[in-house]
Amino acid sequence: METLKHNNKYEYAPASHPFMQEARAEAYKSGCGSRQIGAVIVNKETVIARGHNARDRVSSPCPRAIQNIPSGIGYNLCPECIEENHTEADALRNARLAGVDTENGEMYIFGHWWACESCWDKVRSAGITKIYLVKRAREMFQERGVLSGKRWYQAPINLFIFDWSGVISDDRKPVYETTARVLKQFGKIMPVFDEFLKSATMTALEYYRKNDISEDADLLLKLFRKYFNEAVKNGNKPTIYAHAPSVFGQLTANDKKIAILSSHPEKFVEREAQEYGIDQYITHIRGGSRNKETDLQNILTHFQTQNKHALYCGDTIHDIRAARAAGIRSAGIGSGYHSKEQLAAENPDFLFDTLLELTSLL
Known part of the structure; x- marks a missing residue:
C-alpha cells in the first residue's frame, strides 16, 4: 500500500490481473489525446460498472498537454478534463445508471498513477473501499503523459x-513437433505443449541454447528447416x-x-x-x-x-x-x-x- 497525493492510500495489482485488464480495455475507448484512462468497479469478484475519461470526445490534442501543464492542475483549460469527465466519475455514473450496488466494492484504474481529491470523495461516498493502480503506475504513465510530452496517441500509424x-500464421503445432525432434536428437527432454508455448524464445536457436545444445548454429537451423518441412509434408501444416x-x-x-x-x-x-x-x-x-x-x-x-x-x-x-x-x-x-x-x-x-x-x- 502506498500513500500518494491528498494522503489517500492505494493498493496495487499487476498489469496482468484480470480486473486490471478489464480497466485497460476500457482505457482504449478514451477520446483523450494525452491520457487514456479506464476503470472498472468490482463487487463480489464481478465487474459491475466501467468508465473512461473524455467519453464524448473524438480523439484530439489536449490543450493542457500542448501547454505541458502538469497532472492535477489546469482542468479548466480543457472541457474534457473537468472532474465530471474523469474516469472515476464516469464509472460511478455508469454504476448509478445501471442501478448496481457499489457498497464495499473496489475500483481498478489503468492509465494513471493517482486520483484527484474530487474523485476520491466520489469514490468514498459510493462506499468503495479500495482503489487499485497498476504496479509501477507512476513510472509507466508519466512516460505517456504531459510530464514527458510523449503524446503517442496523436500520431497516426502508417x-x-x-x-x-x-x-x-498459427504454426505452433508443427514448430512443437520440429523442436521436439531437434531436442530428442541431442538427448534433451521436450516439455508438454503448453509449457513449451510459455517458454518460447525469440528464435529457435535461442531455445536450443536455452536447453544446453551448443552445436553449430547453422547446423541447428538446418535441422529446424528439415524437420519443419517434414512435419508439413506429413500433414502437420501451419x-x-x-x-x-x-x-x-x-x-x-x-x-x-x-x-x-x-x-x-x-x-x-x-x-x-x-x-x-x-x-x-x-x-x-x-x-x-x-x-x-x-x-x-x-x-x-x-x-x-x-x-x-x-x-x-x-x-x-x-x-x-x-x-x-x-x-x-x-x-x-x-x-x-x-x-x-x-x-x-x-x-x-x-x-x-x-x-x-x-x-x-x-
Missing part, C-alpha cells in the same frame, strides 16, 4: 509491422489465423503499409503467405531475424518512416521488448505463443485477444 508465427485476410485488406484499403518481421525462415514466410493468399498485401518481408530490434530499425529506414508512425504486432514478450528497444509502439496479440497475461506484464501499448481487434486503431 506502417504496420507483423511478427509471423503466432500472429498471422494455418492462417482466420481474421488475417480481413485485417490486411482493411489496412490496405486505408493506405497503410504492411511489413513482416519474423525469426521464421524467410522462404517459409514467403511460401506460407502465397499459400494463404495474402502475399499481395505485404510490401516487405524480413525473415530469419536474429535481432528484431536492429531489424525493426532497418525496416523503418527502408520505408523512410518515423518511429512514432510505426507499430509492431507480436505474440511474445520478446516482440514487445524489441519494439520498446527500437522506440516504436507495440501491440500484443494474445492468441499465439505467449498468453495474454504474459504479454500484459510487458505493458505493450495495445493488447488484443485476437488480430481482428487491431482494426480498432484505424
Whole structure:
C-alpha cells in the first residue's frame, strides 16, 4: 500500500490481473489525446460498472498537454478534463445508471498513477473501499503523459509491422513437433505443449541454447528447416489465423503499409503467405531475424518512416521488448505463443485477444 497525493492510500495489482485488464480495455475507448484512462468497479469478484475519461470526445490534442501543464492542475483549460469527465466519475455514473450496488466494492484504474481529491470523495461516498493502480503506475504513465510530452496517441500509424508465427500464421503445432525432434536428437527432454508455448524464445536457436545444445548454429537451423518441412509434408501444416485476410485488406484499403518481421525462415514466410493468399498485401518481408530490434530499425529506414508512425504486432514478450528497444509502439496479440497475461506484464501499448481487434486503431 502506498500513500500518494491528498494522503489517500492505494493498493496495487499487476498489469496482468484480470480486473486490471478489464480497466485497460476500457482505457482504449478514451477520446483523450494525452491520457487514456479506464476503470472498472468490482463487487463480489464481478465487474459491475466501467468508465473512461473524455467519453464524448473524438480523439484530439489536449490543450493542457500542448501547454505541458502538469497532472492535477489546469482542468479548466480543457472541457474534457473537468472532474465530471474523469474516469472515476464516469464509472460511478455508469454504476448509478445501471442501478448496481457499489457498497464495499473496489475500483481498478489503468492509465494513471493517482486520483484527484474530487474523485476520491466520489469514490468514498459510493462506499468503495479500495482503489487499485497498476504496479509501477507512476513510472509507466508519466512516460505517456504531459510530464514527458510523449503524446503517442496523436500520431497516426502508417506502417504496420507483423511478427509471423503466432500472429498471422498459427504454426505452433508443427514448430512443437520440429523442436521436439531437434531436442530428442541431442538427448534433451521436450516439455508438454503448453509449457513449451510459455517458454518460447525469440528464435529457435535461442531455445536450443536455452536447453544446453551448443552445436553449430547453422547446423541447428538446418535441422529446424528439415524437420519443419517434414512435419508439413506429413500433414502437420501451419494455418492462417482466420481474421488475417480481413485485417490486411482493411489496412490496405486505408493506405497503410504492411511489413513482416519474423525469426521464421524467410522462404517459409514467403511460401506460407502465397499459400494463404495474402502475399499481395505485404510490401516487405524480413525473415530469419536474429535481432528484431536492429531489424525493426532497418525496416523503418527502408520505408523512410518515423518511429512514432510505426507499430509492431507480436505474440511474445520478446516482440514487445524489441519494439520498446527500437522506440516504436507495440501491440500484443494474445492468441499465439505467449498468453495474454504474459504479454500484459510487458505493458505493450495495445493488447488484443485476437488480430481482428487491431482494426480498432484505424
